[in-house]
Each structure stands twice: as C-alpha cells, then as structure tokens.
Amino acid sequence: MTQQFNNQLFAFTKQFTDSAFKAQSLALKGLETVAELQLKAFEEQAKVSAEFVAEALETRDINSLRGLWEKGASLNRDNAERTVAVSQEILAVTQKTAESLNALVQEQRQAANDAVTAPVAAAKKAAAK
Template structure:
C-alpha cells in the first residue's frame, strides 16, 4: 500500500515538475521575443536620434533650421508609428504566450482528472467483476 502511494506521489511530482519546466520555457521564450523587439526598437530610435543630432550640428542658417524642423516632425511621426507597431507586436507575443500557458494548464488539469478517475474506474470494474 505504501509503495503504491509513493509511486503515485512521485508520478504526480514528476508531472508537476515537467509542467513547471514547460511553463517556464514558454514564459522565457515570450520574454526573449519581447526583449528582442524592444532592443530592435531601441536601436532604430538611437540611429534616428544620432542622425537628427548630426543634422542639428551641421545646421548653419535659418533654411537649415527649417529643414531640420521638418525632419524632426517627420521623425517624431515615424517614431510614434514605430512605437505603436512594436507595442502591437509585443501584445501579440504576450497573448500567444498566455494562450500557450493556458493550454498547458488545461492539459495539466485533464491529466490530473484522468489520474483521479482512472483508479476509481478500475476499482468499480474490479468490484463489479467480483
């Protein structure tokens, strides 16, 4: 009896550890994708800022200042559009990760239900055979 209980406890613990490992793996993959998107966005923004600063340092007259103003306006608009696009991508990655984690939880619940109902069904079957 003790051996059977130990076997069930160890099987459940192994299943729980496997599920935790899968969940951690899914979460880390999601975080990695989000970090990659953010780093790419930061690189692009840094390049745009460096370009703008370079243009600002080269401005010598009022016409150059007007051109710089127009570039700044366009850069601000492009930056805002890029931020929105990156945010949408991050939300999509987060949603996909959440769906994967939800599927994993449902799989775990089904396995737990099966683990509970299987011995009961076997006991009922054994009882009806006797």
C-alpha cells in the same frame, strides 16, 4: 498500499515538474522575444536620433533650420508609428504566450483528472467482479 501511494505521488510530482518546466520555458521564450523586439526598436530609434542630432549640429542658416524643423516633426511621427507597431507586436507575443500557458494548464488539469478517475474506475471494476 504505501507503495501504490508512493508511485502515484511520484508520478504526480514528475508530471507537475514537467509542466512547470514547460511553463517556464514558454514564459522565457515570450520574454526573450519581447526583449528582442524592444532592443531592435531602441537601436533604430537611437540611430535615427543620432543622425538627426548630427544634422542639427551642422545647421548654419535659417533655411537649414526650417528643413531641420520639418525633419524633426517627421522624425517624431515616425518614432510614434514605430512605437505603436512594436507595442502591437509585443501584445501579440504576450497573447500567444498566455494562450500557450493556458493550453498547458488545460493539459495538466486533464491529466490530473485522468489520474484520479483511472484508479476509481479500476476499483469499481474489481468490486463488480
């Protein structure tokens, strides 16, 4: 009896640690993707901003300043659009990760239900004979 209990406990523990490892790897993969998206967006924004600052430092007359003003407004609009696009991508990655974790939880729940009902069904079958 004790051996059977130990075997079931060991199997449950193994299943739980496997699921926890899968959940951790899913979460880390999602986190890595989000960090990569944010880093790319930051690099692009820094590059464009540095170009703008370099051009601003070269401004010498009023006409150049007007052109710079228009370019600054365009730069702000582009940065806002890029931020929205990256935010949407991050939201999609987060949603996909959550769905994957939910599927993993459902698998774990089903496996636990099967592990509980299998011995009960075997006991009923043995009692019927």
